[in-house]
Amino acid sequence: MPIDKSIVGKTGKPFTMPIEWSKVREFARAIRDPNPVYFNPELAKKECGGVPVPPTFLQVAAFWMGEDSMPAANFDLRRILHGEQEFEFLKPIFVGDVLTGTSRIADVYEKAGGRGGKMTFMVTETEYKNQKGEVVAYARGTLVETGQAVGG
Amino acid sequence: MAAKIKYNDVKAGDAIPTVTIDNVSRPDFVRYAGASGDFVPLHYDQTFVEAAGIPTVFAQGMWTAGCLSRCLTDFAGAGQVRRFKVRFARQVWPGDTLTCRGKVTGKSEKNGEKLIEGELEVVNQKGEAAVKGSFAVAAA
Numbered sequence: 560m561p562i563d564k565s566i567v568g569k570t571g572k573p574f575t576m577p578i579e580w581s582k583v584r585e586f587a588r589a590i591r592d593p594n595p596v597y598f599n600p601e602l603a604k605k606e607c608g609g610v611p612v613p614p615t616f617l618q619v620a621a622f623w624m625g626e627d628s629m630p631a632a633n634f635d636l637r638r639i640l641h642g643e644q645e646f647e648f649l650k651p652i653f654v655g656d657v658l659t660g661t662s663r664i665a666d667v668y669e670k671a672g673g674r675g676g677k678m679t680f681m682v683t684e685t686e687y688k689n690q691k692g693e694v695v696a697y698a699r700g701t702l703v704e705t706g707q708a709v710g711g
Numbered sequence: 712m713a714a715k716i717k718y719n720d721v722k723a724g725d726a727i728p729t730v731t732i733d734n735v736s737r738p739d740f741v742r743y744a745g746a747s748g749d750f751v752p753l754h755y756d757q758t759f760v761e762a763a764g765i766p767t768v769f770a771q772g773m774w775t776a777g778c779l780s781r782c783l784t785d786f787a788g789a790g791q792v793r794r795f796k797v798r799f800a801r802q803v804w805p806g807d808t809l810t811c812r813g814k815v816t817g818k819s820e821k822n823g824e825k826l827i828e829g830e831l832e833v834v835n836q837k838g839e840a841a842v843k844g845s846f847a848v849a850a851a
Contacts, residue, residue: 582746589739589746590777591732596789611790614780618773622748639751641772645796 562669562679569630570663576620576687578612580654586616600654609653614646617687617698620660629683630664634704642680643701650695658687658695665699676706714851715788718818718825721850725815727786727829732778732809735770743774770803775842779811779833786813787848793826794847800840808836813846825850 580600587597596603596611603610621629652658662685672678680703687696740754752759754771776797783792803809813831820826831844 586746586777589743590774590781591739592777592781592784594781594784594789607788607790613777613789614783614792614795615773615777618749619747622750641799643796643798644773644776645794646792647794648792651790 562667564667566630566664567667568663570661571628571630572625573659573661574620574624574628576617576623576658576660578652578654578656578658580610582619583610583612583616583654586619587613590615607653608651609655612652612654614648615644617646617652617658617660617685617696618644620658620685620698621700624660624662628660629662634679634681634702638705640703640705641700642703643699645697645699647697647699648695649697650689650693652687652689652695656695657690660685660687672706678706679704714791714849716786716827716848716850718827718850721815721818721827723815723817727782727813727815730778730781730785730811732811735803735805735807735809737768737805739774740768740770743771743777747771747773749773767805769805772797772799772842775799775803775809775833776844778809779831779842779844782811782813782831783846783848787827787850791849792846793824793849795844796846797831797842797844800843801835803833803835803841807841809841810834813844818850 584597600610665684666682668680670678682701685698689695744750749771811833813829815829817828826847827850828847832840833842
């Protein structure tokens with residue numbers, strides 16, 4: 560499939576991400592993090608001012624936002640790799656916050672790969688604002704479509 | 712939250728706490744799929760991966776990144792992470808044992824905050840890097 564540069568700058572429909580305690584503690588357990596601040600709200604309130612979220616928790620949004628919120632390239636699922644991911648935090652995020660995320664395609668480019676052949680890269684940036692309208696975080700992800708299946 | 716580390720106590724070259732993930736297993740990927748909503752079938756559907764020419768299911772990259780992020784929250788405190796970046800270098804397979812580690816490379820001040828910066832990696836039992844990363848955390 561030829562590279563389609565016209566999608567750069569395309570912005571998705573803003574989506575809502577409520578920060579819920581049961582998902583936060585389930586996530587902490589899944590990444591094998593026993594830190595009590597995720598499991599004991601009273602302790603978290605005292606130590607952190609609220610139940611914080613693990614640094615990669617915002618990634619959850621990627622799988623819950625509607626299709627119209629994620630401006631995506633037409634990649635082949637069997638050949639997709641998640642190349643890079645970055646989170647930048649500007650303000651605290653706590654359980655009880657309701658975030659609004661807006662994603663845009665920041666870049667699309669091709670590179671010659673090694674064993675995977677030609678690779679297509681897509682960089683998306685999602686800005687998160689809290690219920691007070693403050694920008695709290697940016698998430699930047701790079702997806703790679705390889706020339707052949709990704710395992711082995 | 713109160714920062715766990717003091718800016719003046721940390722210097723370039725210092726190691727941050729290591730996290731060991733013993734015996735990576737398929738239930739880890741399934742649990743992470745449920746927690747995150749990442750139901751990309753590469754991580755739990757053996758029929759799907761074999762059809763794609765891959766020997767077995769492998770970890771979600773973000774599961775491994777999540778395990779690595781614990782080095783930062785153990786080091787600086789939950790809520791103290793200001794930047795966390797990862798690059799996925801190789802798959803993590805069932806049976807792997809992972810060592811998540813990092814070190815301080817520098818310090819700076821930004822927007823009135825004292826920041827500790829550094830690099831991170833996750834290596835498997837053969838010493839191969841699965842994830843490389845970098846970070847900035849806030850100190851007191």
